[in-house]
Amino acid sequence: MQLVNHINQTPSAFRQLDAAAAQAGYRSLPLRLVVFGGERLDPAVLARWVEHYGDERPRLVNMYGITETPVPVTAHTVRRADLPTPVSPIGRPLPDLRVHLLDPAGRPVPPGTEVRDAPTGEMIGEALEADRPLRVARGGRGGAGQPRLAP
16 A cells, blocks of 8 residues: 655645645655745634644645746645745745846845735735745736846
8 A cells, every 4th residue: 555745835825735734634744845936825714724733744745836937946845834924825945946136127125015916916026135034925916127036
C-alpha cells in the first residue's frame, strides 16, 4: 500500500481536504508537506487544520508567482502566528531567483510601498526591508501607475 505524503493544491481545494479530515475525526495522516499555489491563501482558512495537526507536520507552504512567471518565485512556511493576520505571507524568493519591487518606470520602490497587480489593481504585496519576507494583503484597488512585483 502506498500513501500520499506530499500534495500541491489551491487553497480552495484544500478546504475540501480539511472538511474530509474533520469528517474523519482528524485522524493521523501520512502527509509531510502541503504546498499551496494558484490562488491567494487566506491563512485563517488553515486555523482548524493547524488546531488539530499543528504547524510542523505536515509542513504548510504558501508559494507565490505572478502571472508573468510560469512557476512560483517565493515560498513561505505558514505558522500558527500567521493565522490571525489579514495578510497572506508569500515569503522569500526561492534560492535561485530574485524579486524586485519596481515602480511603473522600472525603479525600485522604497520599503512600505504597496504593490498592486497592474491588470487588476488588486494589492499583491508591500515592499519590506531586504531581510524580511514579502506579504500579500487583502483587496485594494489601484491599477495603472501602481508599483509592480517583478521576478
